[in-house]
Amino acid sequence: MTSENTQAAIEVKALDRYFGPIHAVRNISFSVRRGEVLGFLGPNGAGKSTTMKMITGFLEPSNGTVLVNGRNVVDEPILAKSAIGYLPEGAPSYGEMTVGHFLEFIAEIRGFKGAEKHKRVTNAVEQINLESVVHQTIDTLSKGYRRRVGLAQAILHDPGILVMDEPTDGLDPNQKHEVRSLIKRMSADKAIIISTHILEEVDAVCTRAIIIAHGQLLFDGTPAELRARADDNDIEHAFRNITTGSSTSYRETSKP
Amino acid sequence: MNNIIAILKRELYGYFATPVAYVFIVIFLFLSGLFTFYMGGFYERDQADLLAFFSFHPMLYLFLIPAISMRLWSEERKSGSIELLMTLPISTSDAVIGKFLAAWFFAGIALLMTFPIWITVNYLGDPDNTVIIANYLGSFLMAGGFLAIGSCISAVTKSQVIAFVISIVICFLFYVSGFPMVLNFFTGWAPQMIIDSVSAVSVLTHYDSIQKGIIDFRDILYFVVLISFWLYANVITIESKKAD
Numbered sequence: 001m002t003s004e005n006t007q008a009a010i011e012v013k014a015l016d017r018y019f020g021p022i023h024a025v026r027n028i029s030f031s032v033r034r035g036e037v038l039g040f041l042g043p044n045g046a047g048k049s050t051t052m053k054m055i056t057g058f059l060e061p062s063n064g065t066v067l068v069n070g071r072n073v074v075d076e077p078i079l080a081k082s083a084i085g086y087l088p089e090g091a092p093s094y095g096e097m098t099v100g101h102f103l104e105f106i107a108e109i110r111g112f113k114g115a116e117k118h119k120r121v122t123n124a125v126e127q128i129n130l131e132s133v134v135h136q137t138i139d140t141l142s143k144g145y146r147r148r149v150g151l152a153q154a155i156l157h158d159p160g161i162l163v164m165d166e167p168t169d170g171l172d173p174n175q176k177h178e179v180r181s182l183i184k185r186m187s188a189d190k191a192i193i194i195s196t197h198i199l200e201e202v203d204a205v206c207t208r209a210i211i212i213a214h215g216q217l218l219f220d221g222t223p224a225e226l227r228a229r230a231d232d233n234d235i236e237h238a239f240r241n242i243t244t245g246s247s248t249s250y251r252e253t254s255k256p
Numbered sequence: 257m258n259n260i261i262a263i264l265k266r267e268l269y270g271y272f273a274t275p276v277a278y279v280f281i282v283i284f285l286f287l288s289g290l291f292t293f294y295m296g297g298f299y300e301r302d303q304a305d306l307l308a309f310f311s312f313h314p315m316l317y318l319f320l321i322p323a324i325s326m327r328l329w330s331e332e333r334k335s336g337s338i339e340l341l342m343t344l345p346i347s348t349s350d351a352v353i354g355k356f357l358a359a360w361f362f363a364g365i366a367l368l369m370t371f372p373i374w375i376t377v378n379y380l381g382d383p384d385n386t387v388i389i390a391n392y393l394g395s396f397l398m399a400g401g402f403l404a405i406g407s408c409i410s411a412v413t414k415s416q417v418i419a420f421v422i423s424i425v426i427c428f429l430f431y432v433s434g435f436p437m438v439l440n441f442f443t444g445w446a447p448q449m450i451i452d453s454v455s456a457v458s459v460l461t462h463y464d465s466i467q468k469g470i471i472d473f474r475d476i477l478y479f480v481v482l483i484s485f486w487l488y489a490n491v492i493t494i495e496s497k498k499a500d
Contacts, residue, residue, distance in 0.1 A: 016465040056343045059499050081345040088343070092336035096273045105269075109344045153340070192260070255287075 007070055007246050008033050009161050009191035010055060016063035017050055024050045026215040027064070032191045032208075034160065037183060039206035040195035043243055046226075047215040048195045052165050055193070056086045068161065082110075085159035087167055090148030092139065095139035099130055099149055102138060110157040122200060124152040127182065143170040155186070163190045168201065180205050193198075199235045202226070213243045259346040263354025264361070271362055280324065284366045287316055292373065310391045314431055314460060317402050323407025324363060326416045328355050329494065335415045340499055350454055352428025352490045356407050356483075363399040367392065387469030392418035394466030401459055402427045404486035411493040416484040427459075429480075434458025457460050 008031035017025040025047040032038045053059040055066050057073045057080055066073045068080040077192035093102055105123060107117040115200060115225050125131055128148045133141060138149060147170050167183070168176045177250045183192060183205050196202070202209050209226050211219035219226065220240050223235070271277040290311065292298045296308025332338040341351060377383050406423040413419050432438050434455050442451045455461055461480070462475040 012271060022345060053339070053499065058339050059342050078345045078347065081343055084343070086340075086343045088336065088339040090336055092340050094337055095335070096270050097266075105266045106344070108265075109259060109346060111258070111345075167376065 006065075010068060010112065010193070011067040012051070012055065012064070012069075013067070015051065015054060015061050015066065016062040017047075017054060018062045024215050025054070028212065028215075028217045029064075029139075030210055030217065030220055032161075032193060034189060034191050035187065036208055037192045037194065037206045039202045039209040040193060040212065041197075041202065041209055041239060042195075042212040044197075046212045048212055049165055050215075051212065052086075052089075052163050052195060054192065056084055056088075056163055059080050082139070082157075083159060084161045084163055085154035085157065086162075087147075087150045087154045087164040089165040090141040091147045091225075093138050093146065093149055093153065096137065098137055099125075099141075099152075102149065103152060106153045106156055112157070114139055120156055121233045124156040127155065128152040129178065140248070144172060144175050147171060148179075151182075160190055161192055162186065164192070164194045166195055166197070168196065168198065199239055202235065211239065211242050218242050262344070262352040263351055264358045267355055267358030268362065268494050271358070276327075277362065280320065280362075281366045281369060282315070284320055285369060287320075288370055289373075291316065298327065301493075304377060306373060306377055306383070306388055306391055307467070309370070313395045314398065314463060317399055318424060318431060321363065321402035322397055322406045322409075322420050322427065324359050325403050325423060326410050326419040328359060328407045329411035329490075330414050330416050330419045333411075333498070333500075334416075337493075342494075342498055347464040348491050348494050349487075352407070352494065356404060356490075359403050359407065360396075360400050363403060365397055367396055367399065368441040369379055371468070373455065384469065390466055390469045390471050392425040393471065394463050398406050398459055398463050398467070401430070401479050401482040401486075404483040404490070405430065408486045408493060409411060411497065412455055430457065432458070432460070432461045434464075435460040 010032040012031065013176075014028050016023070017023055028051060042048050050059065053074070054061050054153045056066070057066075057077045060074055060228070066080075069083055071079055073080040092104055094105075097105070100121065103121045104117065107120050110120075114119050125134055128151050130145070130148060130152055133145055138146060141149070147167070151164070151167060154164065162183075168179050171179060180201065183194065186192070187205075187207075194201075194205070206223060209219070209221065209223055210217060210228075216242075219229070224237050227233045228238075229241055259403060291312035292309040299309040301308055329338070332341060342348070355479055374388060378385070378390075402423075405426050406419070407425045409426065410416070410419040413422075435458075439451055442454060456478075462478045465472060466475050
């Protein structure tokens, strides 16, 4: 157990990914420990989702390695996938199923049976507040509810590692608040990665932030360190300074 | 094994949660009845067998089986649920086999629901029921072969329509390769070995041989190899194209 606590839950080493001629992810390295909530920031198309897909074993890296609990994802995919709960971008699921049946299917694939399966499903439904829609078909749900079904699916087996691609996208302010408190509640003993466009979220839930733009890692540090990158300590200004690469241009255009 | 069963259950749930299953079964039963009585001349033949019924199955399957298989993978790729499925702790072959078995099981249900024709022929005459059992087995195996082809093709494209059309074409090629019109094209210039191999890959050759009521190990092996080959190709296709 001691070795598990000290070693990084996720270790990404010199990750590269090409899509044909496009170099989508360039030499990215970082690691996440238990108890950390890592925020993935970056403009659209920066390579955030691609990096997450490689961590969760959906995409194979062109170069570099991803270690989950010290094991290589490419060599031992099933082991890595069992340790991870993943909310893919857009929270895809099986629309023709009811929420209850869908979560039961996930529980079965995760290896739960009988009473334990039932307990896991009920537990996930309660944590995400899905009680009112359990018997509804997923296709008939609003975007916010579908996202929450995706969340329930990701936390169902109480994974040590959670990877969530835009978990609060499409949620109303109350739901966003709920999801953020859920992430905080779970963060004590888990390694969590979330990607987001909402910079305030970094302050609200993340213990560390990473900025990726054009496939490159531009910043890795605490939210406080990120703020320090802007003269006025504003996180949005810091983000712009880092991703556009020039601090002066921003201030010139923003001043009246 | 548990994973395969979980996938199989989910797939079957998907068939029956939507009108797909009911529409398919009704059309299958309607068309097989139509072919048997009008084109096959079930009464006019005045024979106590189900030849009129089973001889139209290859043609029926040519269009109806790709209609089942077209959605197997293209829908997953289009909706993005393949990303969920492939990041669950299962192997690609578990997913491919589970989905295939669900589709085959479903085709089997549709086939079993033709049992009134079997009762009818037993009521009207005294048929050789062991031959009829072989007939059903042959028909079920052929459905499996076509489904494996269709499953692989549906993994190639996100469009169900394209999957449907290409699956029909490939099933058709496997179907007609035993026809005289194809074999005649080779006779005269190609060595006998080639003619024999073209004829040997034909679904029809093996289907017809099982239809005679003789269950030959080689015919069973043919369908096992056909299904395994296409499912293996299916696994490779998924692994290389899942994220496109």
